Amino acid sequence: MDGILESMREEDFVEYYLFPVETEDTINANEERQQDVKVALSNVESVVRKYSQNYIWHKDSFSVTAPLLSLSSVENGRGPLPQHLYGSLHYGDDIEDEWFVVFLLLQLTKEINGLVARVTDSDGEFLLIEAAEYLPEWANPQTCEQRVYLYQGAVHIIPMEQGNGEDRHLLSVADAVSQVRKQPQKTIASLAVQKALQVRVEGYPGKIAELLHRTNAYVPVGVAALLKEKPNLISAAVLAFCNRDPIDMKACQAMRYFPPESRVMTSVVFTKCLYAMITYHTFNPDQRTGWNMPPPDSTDFKAHSLGVKLACGFEILVAQAKPTSQGDMQTQNPVDLGGDRGWHQYLNSLKKTGYFKDLLEGSKDYQSLLTKAEEYYINHRDLLHCDPSIGQEIFTLLNSIEYDVEEFKKAERNLPPPDDEKWLELCPKDLDAMLEQQYGPKKFVETNSNSNPSEFSAQLNKFLHYLSEVDGAEYPCGDQETSNTAETPPVRPKRGIKKGKGKGVTFATEVKNSEEGTSSPGSGNRISFDPEAFSCTVQNILDFVIPEDSWDLESEGSGMSSYEDEMEMDLNQLKPGKGKKGGEPESEMKQYMDQMDRELASSTIGQSFEKVASTKVKRPASSAVSEEGDNFEDIEAFEPVDIDMNALKNILESYQSQMGGAGPAINMLGPLGIRLQPGPKPGNS
Known part of the structure; x- marks a missing residue:
């Protein structure tokens, strides 16, 4: 249960x-180590x-502490941490705090020797x-x-150590620091x-001024005095509100x-993040309170509204300030946590993780x-970051500072x-x-309405023929010179039985040498196989395809004929219907396609497609009537549909x-790397 209590923290x-x-001398090592830690702590605080x-x-x-060496945590069974300074902070909604911490750490390692x-x-x-995108393969x-x-x-x-052991990536912090x-x-x-x-982290520390926003607010004089004494309190007030x-x-x-009786303009x-948060928070104060x-529509409304929100934020913080100490829990009068917002958040987290084991509440x-x-929460309140003790600090500061209302008025x-x-x-x-x-500039293929339709269709087909990874499909963004490099996504293999592959799967035991690019068969226990052939074999099993010598999907032909062949193979049941010349019954798919052709022939839907006007195929008189009895005498010429143009x-x-x-x-063309440019609306010719 102690582990559950310690793990309840925000993400x-x-x-x-x-x-x-660390001090290498064994004589008086503990005393010298403690002195070194104090010096390091002072240097860190000075740089920060x-x-x-x-x-x-x-x-x-940002803050650091010096935990005792005997209390250093064990990292996943890889040994205790060496002597160190530790710190943690919550950055909330402003991710810039996290990267400012990285900047501070980089500066600390620059200015403190050996850190x-x-x-x-x-x-x-x-x-x-x-x-x-730039990490090594391992x-x-x-x-x-x-x-x-x-x-x-x-x-x-x-770097990763060479070898085949599963534990070769395990590394203790002490060994890692020594290697660095x-x-x-x-x-x-x-x-x-x-x-x-x-x-x-580029631009710091000069970038700090760009992250700030200054404005005027009509606030109670106590709030003005607190912000003048300690401007950093603004973040706690905004978050509380x-x-x-x-x-x-x-x-x-x-x-x-x-x-609200004694308010001044100050x-x-x-920060820009805090100002955006409090500005777009709608709040209507209670008029009975005196606001x-x-x-x-007044020019002063924004300053008044901002002042009300800040005053409420500070009021909430002071109201949360209650004496919480370990001695209170040991007395007969424990601390009342009923109004502690952080305690309620912590308690809800414990319930979600099963801390109470489905026990009846009150048992x-x-x-x-x-x-x-409750004991753990009160003793580790600051560590859990559920409810910082900033309210008590504001309450103490409010009673200690002296301010003059007239000075703020002036x-x-x-x-x-x-x-x-x-x-x-x-x-x-x-x-x-x-x-x-x-994310860097994205390479787009500029396309407008005057572009060659075949080029657009080729790009679309190229995208559809690439395999998608687990994270999704990506358009091959390499140049023509580098389109065949390893960075280009693999092409989708054709479905079917490959010639010369036998059953499509070959297993072999080999160990590949990543440095020399060679392999030595029989020198290891790693199993490798042809993934393309294996994929085809599995696909054939799922499609119930029986390999025959007369069926070769790798032969060149129209895509539509291959599609019809696959569909006919997928249909195992034949529906009785009109027979062909040899008396063989037609498949259900064939009957469906014929019925659809007859219905479309009697409609005008074909006139809405763009045609290849330069190509006309004259039908002979003998073919005016089809074998099924359909009459096409009214069609004098056949114009094929321009699929790319449509x-x-x-x-x-x-x-x-x-x-x-x-x-x-937009959603389809974006991943393809195609950006449309303004152009005339396509016509019907």
């Missing part, structure tokens, strides 16, 4: 480990303070996600575990990996600590588990103008630029009807 967190150089002085954290701030860092989140080694989430580190401002990946320090040239990642990660529940709203009806600095709001065993969970005259809010408006071009910056025409009409929005044409 938006990032953990980091800092490994300073230098770069994050003006940074506003969304949820938690090695490791950072992970709920996805594991998330640094490799950004550089997934790299995957399992093999890369505990192999990614930061050292001297660069990313290092411990002793063999940095061997473990350093490729230049492409370094560039992919530098894109995410945006994540409020009915219990929190009871505190907003009283407004004991931040009454300048407030948000007198201007009309919605003796249930109450015993509940008491244990400062209203010299407030800077609010920042421009155009960044809140996102047009399609801006979105395309953001996606291109994030396909292009229909897609262009669908694209125009979408008026630039999402739809079937």
Whole structure:
């Protein structure tokens, strides 16, 4: 049960480990190690303070602690962690906090000699996600575990050891840190990996100013004083307001600590993420509380609305501040967690994971588990991040600071103008630029209504003949010169029995040497086979195909004839009908196709298709009446349908009807790498 209690935490967190150089002397090693840790901790705090002085954290701030060596956790049975500094934070809705942590860790490894860092989140080694296209072939989430580190401002990946053992990817943190320090040239990642990660941290610390937004708000004077004393409190207030529940709203009806009677106009600095969150949160304050709001069309309405939301956020935080200590649980009067929002979240998480074992609520065993969970929650409240103790800090700060209302009134005259809010408006071009910056430019084939229809059809057929992976189908984006490289998706094999393949599957024991590209049969126990032949064999089994020498799907012919042959083979039951010349009954599919031809011949649907006007096939008089008795005397000439032109025409009409929005044409052409350009609407000629 202790494991369940410890595992209840949110998923938006990032953990980091800092490994300073350890003392090698055995004499007084413990004392020297403790002194080294203190020095390393002081150096880390100094570097972090230098770069994050003006940074506003969304949820938690960067901090590190020095856990005791005896209490170091064991990593999956691979040995205890070496002496290290540990920290974790939740970044909430602002992913920029996670990458700012990566920037700080890179700077720490640059400025502190011998320091090695490791950072992970709920996805594991998330640094490799950004550089997934440039990783070696052996790299995957399992093999890369505990192999990614930061050292001297660069990313290092411990290479995989050679061998066939299943445990060759297992590596302890102590061995990994040692390898990074002793063999940095061997473990350093490729230049492409370094560039992919530098894109995410590029611009810091100067980029911090671009993430901030300054505006004016009409707030109670207590809120103005708190924000002047500690501007970072803005994030806690915004989150408390945006994540409020009915219990929190009871505190907003009283407004004991931040009454609306004494309000002043003040300048407030948000992050862009926090400002967007609180701006687009609709809230109508209770008029009985004393909030007198201007009309919605007034120029001051936004400042008043913003001030009400901030005041409610601070009021919720102070209302949540209650004394919680281990000594309280040991007394006869335990802490009342009924109004603790974080406790309710933690309790719901325990119920979902089966902590209470389907016990009846209120039973003796249930109450015993509940008491244990309450003790753990109170003693590890900050570690669980369910409800930070920021409310108590605000309550203490509010009672200790001194402020003058008249000074804030005078400062209203010299407030800077609010920042421009155009960044809140996102047009399609801006979105395309953001996606291109994030994922790189996409290669498109420019196509318009005047393009050759056969070229469009060829691109579509090329896309349909490529195999899709588990993650989906991708259009082969390589150039013509590189279209046959290994990066191009494999072509879908033809269905049927291959000539010269025998039964289609050949097994052999061989070990491939990845370095020399050779194989030595009989030298190992690995089994390999021809995947293409095996796929064809399995497909034939599923289709109940009996291989015959006279049936060869690899022979050249029209695609329609192959389709008809397969359909006739799939139908095992023959339906009695009109016989052929030899008395052989027709298949059900043949009867269906003939019936459909007769119905279409009497309609005008054929006139709606684009025809190949230059080709006309004259029917002889003897063929005017078919064997089935159908009369085609009114058709003097046969004009074949232009399939390519009809396909292009229909897609262009669908694209125009979408008026630039999402739809079937865009969704189909996008993965194909085709971008339609404006052009005249296709005609009927």
